[in-house]
Amino acid sequence: MTRSELLLRVKDLHATVGGKEILRGIDLEVGPGEVHAIMGPNGSGKSTFAQVLAGRETFEVTKGEVLYQGQDLLALSPEERAVAGIFMAFQYPVEIPGVGNLYFLRTALNALRKRRGEEELDAMDFLALAKQKMKLVAMDESFTGRSVNEGFSGGEKKRNEIFQMAVLDPRLAILDETDSGLDIDALRTVASGVNSLRSKDRAMIVITHYQRLLEYIVPDRVHVMGNGRIVRSGGRELALELEQKGYAQVEGRREAAR
Amino acid sequence: MTELTQSLRESFTQRTNGPLRLLREAAFARFAKLGLPTTQDEDWKYTSLAALAQMRFELAAEATVHDVDRWTLSDAAVRLTFVNGRYRPELSSRAPGGAFIGSLSAALVERPELVERELARHADSHGDALTALNTAFIEDGAFVHLPAGAALQAPIHLLYVSTAPGKPTLSQPRNLIVAGANSQATVVETYAGLDNEVYFTNAVTEVVLGDNARVDHYKLQAESARAFHVALTQIHQGRDSRFSSHSVALGAALARNEVRALFASEGSECTLNGLYMATGKQHLDNRTLIDHKSPRCTSRELYKGVLDGHSRGVFSGRVLVRQDAQKTDASQTNKNLLLSDDAIVDTKPQLEIFADDVKCAHGAAVGQLDENALFYLRSRGIGQEAARSLLTYAFASEMVNLVPLGPLRARVRDLVTSKLPAFERLKEAA
Ligand SMILES: Nc1ncnc2c1ncn2[C@@H]1O[C@H](COP(=O)(O)OP(=O)(O)O)[C@@H](O)[C@H]1O
Ligand SMILES: [Mg+2]
Numbered sequence: 001m002t003r004s005e006l007l008l009r010v011k012d013l014h015a016t017v018g019g020k021e022i023l024r025g026i027d028l029e030v031g032p033g034e035v036h037a038i039m040g041p042n043g044s045g046k047s048t049f050a051q052v053l054a055g056r057e058t059f060e061v062t063k064g065e066v067l068y069q070g071q072d073l074l075a076l077s078p079e080e081r082a083v084a085g086i087f088m089a090f091q092y093p094v095e096i097p098g099v100g101n102l103y104f105l106r107t108a109l110n111a112l113r114k115r116r117g118e119e120e121l122d123a124m125d126f127l128a129l130a131k132q133k134m135k136l137v138a139m140d141e142s143f144t145g146r147s148v149n150e151g152f153s154g155g156e157k158k159r160n161e162i163f164q165m166a167v168l169d170p171r172l173a174i175l176d177e178t179d180s181g182l183d184i185d186a187l188r189t190v191a192s193g194v195n196s197l198r199s200k201d202r203a204m205i206v207i208t209h210y211q212r213l214l215e216y217i218v219p220d221r222v223h224v225m226g227n228g229r230i231v232r233s234g235g236r237e238l239a240l241e242l243e244q245k246g247y248a249q250v251e252g253r254r255e256a257a258r
Numbered sequence: 259m260t261e262l263t264q265s266l267r268e269s270f271t272q273r274t275n276g277p278l279r280l281l282r283e284a285a286f287a288r289f290a291k292l293g294l295p296t297t298q299d300e301d302w303k304y305t306s307l308a309a310l311a312q313m314r315f316e317l318a319a320e321a322t323v324h325d326v327d328r329w330t331l332s333d334a335a336v337r338l339t340f341v342n343g344r345y346r347p348e349l350s351s352r353a354p355g356g357a358f359i360g361s362l363s364a365a366l367v368e369r370p371e372l373v374e375r376e377l378a379r380h381a382d383s384h385g386d387a388l389t390a391l392n393t394a395f396i397e398d399g400a401f402v403h404l405p406a407g408a409a410l411q412a413p414i415h416l417l418y419v420s421t422a423p424g425k426p427t428l429s430q431p432r433n434l435i436v437a438g439a440n441s442q443a444t445v446v447e448t449y450a451g452l453d454n455e456v457y458f459t460n461a462v463t464e465v466v467l468g469d470n471a472r473v474d475h476y477k478l479q480a481e482s483a484r485a486f487h488v489a490l491t492q493i494h495q496g497r498d499s500r501f502s503s504h505s506v507a508l509g510a511a512l513a514r515n516e517v518r519a520l521f522a523s524e525g526s527e528c529t530l531n532g533l534y535m536a537t538g539k540q541h542l543d544n545r546t547l548i549d550h551k552s553p554r555c556t557s558r559e560l561y562k563g564v565l566d567g568h569s570r571g572v573f574s575g576r577v578l579v580r581q582d583a584q585k586t587d588a589s590q591t592n593k594n595l596l597l598s599d600d601a602i603v604d605t606k607p608q609l610e611i612f613a614d615d616v617k618c619a620h621g622a623a624v625g626q627l628d629e630n631a632l633f634y635l636r637s638r639g640i641g642q643e644a645a646r647s648l649l650t651y652a653f654a655s656e657m658v659n660l661v662p663l664g665p666l667r668a669r670v671r672d673l674v675t676s677k678l679p680a681f682e683r684l685k686e687a688a
Contacts, residue, residue: 054637082639094634098652107648108638168638
């Protein structure tokens with residue numbers, strides 16, 4: 001794949017928080033339609049990487065570059081990134097009392113449409129769209145009347161993230177541990193929702209702690225993160241190897257090979 | 259003597275005749291003695307009237323305005339409109355029925371016995387200079403008298419519009435609401451001004467509830483950005499009565515709204531809700547007193563403040579549970595949202611309990627917008643300013659949603675969203 005065809009190109013990305021370096025030189029290339037899995041132990045920097053891509057200002061990028069569709073992603077605000085087609089499903093979705101779930105999502109969708117020069121959807125058209133997308137993740141319609149994530153169970157919050165993704169229709173979706181806290185039935189539902197959103201135009205970065213999710217969402221590439229870097233990359237068989245040998249050994253092998 | 263007191267003295271000597279002469283003279287003497295409060299007074303520690311004291315105001319200048327459509331409520335049963343404190347029949351509507359709902363000046367002529375029984379018997383003209391000042395100039399305002407058992411479903415709308423095209427004006431509406439035993443009513447007071455005019459509203463409302471009466475009182479303060487507004491709502495609750503107050507304070511350069519409720523007899527309920535939203539250099543002071551003088555009464559208080567820019571908010575809420583007030587159930591909460599580093603809020607909840615068998619709770623909080631929530635919204639494509647407005651609205655909406663559905667809720671919501679920078683996009687938020 002040539003550079004210009006790449007959707008995302010991350011080069012030697014370093015990021016700190018409060019002076020502490022968390023990302024210590026990440027390299028990653030994602031082409032359109034590809035699904036990349038990022039695995040790694042707790043604290044290795046997966047969520048930090050996801051949030052830096054989404055534009056969280058808590059983290060300071062100290063070195064490196066991120067090109068998205070050939071453009072400097074780091075120069076954009078979070079909302080501009082959303083307009084450009086980036087979506088992150090949060091590991092910990094935020095509860096926002098007083099803001100209706102559907103109102104929030106319609107405001108978001110219309111903000112995107114407006115900035116893209118498209119016509120905004122009225123309440124009726126939006127509701128029709130939302131109902132259709134809710135089916136993808138078997139989300140109960142009663143959630144429409146509630147505040148954003150307020151009082152949702154862990155699983156309901158994760159479904160809500162994928163529902164939002166389905167409505168906002170991003171080009172690059174970053175799913176941060178969307179599987180954690182889900183029982184096996186919920187995992188299947190969410191995974192099938194994600195799979196139905198796979199397309200040749202939409203790339204995904206699926207962050208997970210367990211290879212279990214990857215049985216349902218089969219990735220094109222698997223990367224292992226350790227201590228703020230991608231320490232190994234491979235095909236889907238790498239996930240299985242990780243499952244069998246554990247992170248310590250897989251990471252260790254790389255350190256040894258240096 | 260300050261400019262203000264000097265000009266008031268001149269005006270007072272010109273107009274001392276009329277039915278309430280003695281009352282007014284005594285009140286003026288008190289005002290002259292007390293003078294305008296300064297920040298040396300404990301009760302005015304956080305709110306300075308120094309700017310006001312420097313000014314001369316023309317008293318209740320006769321005036322009218324072209325139309326009041328933007329402030330009216332479509333479902334009001336009755337609307338009394340006052341311009342610069344004086345009743346304007348041509349801008350008002352009156353409902354038939356057994357209740358007296360009209361101007362105080364008319365009531366003093368037509369039904370003086372009803373007025374004099376309660377007027378100035380509840381609000382404190384002795385210790386409170388601005389109440390004394392209002393009493394000294396009692397002339398007009400609203401008089402609502404509900405006979406026993408009268409129940410009005412639709413709201414009574416009292417609209418106070420100020421205009422000061424030339425010199426700054428002073429309006430001192432004096433309102434008296436008497437709800438007889440078992441009666442029921444909703445009263446909405448709206449205070450509004452024209453554009454950027456400078457004027458001073460000093461309003462006093464006395465509400466007297468008979469046994470088992472119910473009054474829901476709303477006060478929408480949307481004065482002009484350069485106005486001064488000081489108001490007292492004094493409530494006297496008879497046995498088993500229910501009163502609720504909703505204060506929405508959004509306008510004026512400097513405003514102070516005080517609500518004082520007295521449980522004169524047992525078994526009553528009082529709810530005091532308030533929302534204040536200040537921007538720019540606004541100063542919004544909210545003061546409440548709930549006097550649990552009698553046993554078995556319940557009070558609930560929730561005030562929320564949103565302070566942006568260089569504004570300053572004050573909440574000073576006192577709940578007094580007297581010795582005989584056993585089985586009191588009182589709770590008081592004040593929550594504030596600071597939207598800028600330069601905004602200030604002083605919150606002072608005070609619970610004073612002299613009875614032993616009571617249930618009381620109070621709390622105060624000052625916070626900022628939740629960074630996680632802000633990022634969540636922005637990551638979905640909602641711009642920073644809209645995201646801030648949306649979260650601010652979410653904070654304030656709890657107060658909006660306490661207003662029953664209908665034109666009044668819609669009005670409150672519109673007033674609130676108009677204070678938010680990205681309000682256009684949020685019109686349908688609720
Ligand atoms: N806001 C923050 N402030 C300080 N440290 C942080 C912050 N966010 C993450 N970290 C630290 O960065 C490291 C990586 O965290 P994270 O990216 O959440 O890892 P992962 O998602 O792989 O579990 C951890 O040591 C964590 O404590
Ligand atoms: Mg994580």
